[in-house]
Amino acid sequence: MTHPTPSRGRRRAPTRMERAAGRAAALQKPRVVLALLLLLALTCVLLLDGYLRAEVGGDQRVRTGAGSGDVPDKVLDGGPILTFRGGRATSVSVPAKTIALTFDDGPDPTWTPKVLEILRKYDIPGTFFLVGSMVSRHPGIVRTMVDQGNEVGIHTFTHIDLSYQSDARVKREMEQTQLALAGAAGITTTLFRAPYSSETDAIDNYSWPVYKKLGADGYTSVFVDTDSDDWKRPGVSKIIKWATPKDGKGAAVLFHDAGGERSQTVAALPRYIEKMRAKGYTFTTVSGVMGQRNATGAAGAPRDGTPADGTAGASDLSGLQAAHHTATGTTRYEGRALIAAVAVAEWTVPALSALLIVVGVAVMGRFAMMLALARRHHRQRNRRRFGWGPPVTRPVSVIVPAYNEKECIAGTLRSLARSTHPIEIIVVDDGSTDGTAEIAESLGLPNVRVVRQRNAGKPAALNNGVRHASHDIVVMMDGDTVFEPDTVRQLVQPFADPEVGAVAGNAKVGNRDTVIGAWQHIEYVMGFNLDRRMYDLLRCMPTIPGAIGAFRREAVLGVGGMSDDTLAEDTDITIALHRAGRRVVYQEHARAWTEAPGSLGQLWSQRYRWSYGTMQALWKHRKSLTDRGPSGRFGRVGMPLVVLFQIVTPLFAPLIDVFTVYSMVFIDLRAALLAWLAVLGVQLLCAAYAFRLDREKYRYLLMMPLQQLAYRQLMYLVLIHSSITALTGGRLRWQKLKRTGEVGTAAGVG
Missing domain, CATH: 3.90.550.10 (Spore Coat Polysaccharide Biosynthesis Protein SpsA; Chain A)
Structure with a gap:
């Protein structure tokens, strides 16, 4: 047997290998931290992308009314524009021979640009109620939309029915969409349309508190008079027929520029505009409707008189025409940060999907x-x-x-x-x-x-x-x-x-x-x-x-x-x-x-x-x-x-x-x-x-x-x-x- 004498006595100096191991251990700590941070960032990106895609944008009626005993009759029977200036519910109707073209669920990278091109061609404005998640994913379209003179409103961030949501969720949906608009176009808005909403007579006891709360926060809720039901894809002729107001009445008309395949909408829109112009109609935005009412009084009534439709007079509508406000301060920078984060997610997730x-x-x-x-x-x-x-x-x-x-x-x-x-x-x-x-x-x-x-x-x-x-x-x-x-x-x-x-x-x-x-x-x-x-x-x-x-x-x-x-x-x-x-x-x-x-x-x-x-x-x-x-x-x-x-x-x-x-x-x-x-x-x-x-x-x-x-x-x-x-x-x-x-x-x- 061989028995070499083991080393004893004073402690030996570390070898080159041991010194290298020590340096490696020192280098690993920050790199491990960096790896964990990258893993956390990836998790956040996936959560963000998942949140952006969590709701489907199609306009489908997801519930029936829950009674409307708490909703004032003047609101149920009033016009499609609802405000709460001074804490009092005020509804506004669209003047005769006037159409406020409104579009829901956008922006969509395929269909929204086509709709914008049609509006630009006929030189008429539209009011687009945008889903915040879609705004954050397609900010360039929103920027073009605003620069072209169109109006934008909030359609929540994830296209969720707010009637059954907590106050915190409602607030989050609105604030996140405002941030998206601030990052995309540098603006905020006071216009709001709830997903799955229709005419004012559909307001029920579940949704009424939401409208009241948002009205107290300065939002104007917008409903519809005439629904094209284009989301059903019934054919171009029926879309035009269903979108046409009766007897020369004014109307807030609903189309969709996103939420599904919208080729029928794109085909129907030019024919609809030409038909309504031939009937003597003019086109305006929601703010334009309120501006006209402010100038002429409700339903043609004298400015100091009581409106014929029983709603508040135009004297209560002053200052409501300006729906857009310039985003300033932290809102603008937070909005840009949101757009940047979504851009990262939009690039990362497809890349990871391909890698998967x-x-x-x-x-x-x-x-x-x-x-x-x-x-x-x-x-x-x-x-x-x-x-x-x-x-x-x-x-x-x-x-x-x-x-x-x-x-x-x-x-x-x-x-x-x-x-x-x-x-x-x-x-x-x-x-x-x-x-x-x-x-x-x-x-x-x-x-x-x-x-x-x-x-x-x-x-x-x-x-x-x-x-x-x-x-x-x-x-x-x-x-x-x-x-x-x-x-x-x-x-x-x-x-x-x-x-x-x-x-x-x-x-x-x-x-x-x-x-x-x-x-x-x-x-x-x-x-x-x-x-x-x-x-x-x-x-x-x-x-x-x-x-x-x-x-x-x-x-x-x-x-x-x-x-x-x-x-x-x-x-x-x-x-x-x-x-x-x-x-x-x-x-x-x-x-x-x-x-x-x-x-x-x-x-x-x-x-x-x-x-x-x-x-x-x-x-x-x-x-x-x-x-x-x-x-x-x-x-x-x-x-x-x-x-x-x-x-x-x-x-x-x-x-x-x-x-x-x-x-x-x-x-x-x-x-x-x-x-x-x-x-x-x-x-x-x-x-x-x-x-x-x-x-x-x-x-x-x-x-x-x-x-x-x-x-x-x-x-x-x-x-x-x-x-x-x-x-x-x-x-x-x-x-x-x-x-x-x-x-x-x-x-x-x-």
């Missing part, structure tokens, strides 16, 4: 590829005539790197002592402080050597074991792993093929009876029985697992041994062997039982090291993309697949979950849920096939839905964290997970 499609296709393509190739791999390996060559019976060296493995080392070594294949066991104690080496020596097992070294990390421990190996085939494993008696024999059989330079075994989770353990068990079974079979068939295996792998000793030495350049020394050496022209294969019958992390903290630490180390290894071997000949196969096939399936796709896979939630909340709960269940069904199918190949119990698949809801999200965060670390170029030392030794007990090793 790409990710979805990649994910489903991966599942299809794995199933097809795994099935083909299984059929090839289970043919009666399949064989690697003459049986490999010569002894091999098993290297067990150990750092503070007192809970597991005895079980590991006893499992190896039961091996059906001749082996020597080399335990490399990497500066353990818990008596690991002493435990290994005290077992008194045959063919066991303990090599002590100063703490230098796992790659150094493995290289030390390779140097002390007596045989040309070396098996590498972890100090917490338990082998079955036949594991080593199965693992080394592929070396009968002289092209094979390394073999990856089948790692199994031993502590699978906890929730976290069951999740990892599903992940391991799918990874080893689908991914590795696929990569083996494509001859581009990316990783020989640290828990169980076998190598030709001269192949390891030929590529310089295990490198400490990355945290994933197993991936690093696997790629190096590919580039050296060695074949790497998967032996599914060689099984090793390992103890998976038992807590979320330990799981995070392990997977963070794995994912970051994989990125390091891929970057280190990036020149493999240009390798030629058989040694370049990994660069041509394996490297793109690993980058796509293990980094890029998982990094963007959270989009599937984000958009699922987005769709459930804002679009279609049932359709989104069915889509999520369909994806889960495909994953369950893949997992069930993997379990079948490995002859595992299907009951663990009951944990898969919960795994998709919780475990997968954790892995996303780990990958994001790893990506941030990769940007810093930092490095970390060999991290030790807390072990319990329960795998050895579960496997019957004691």
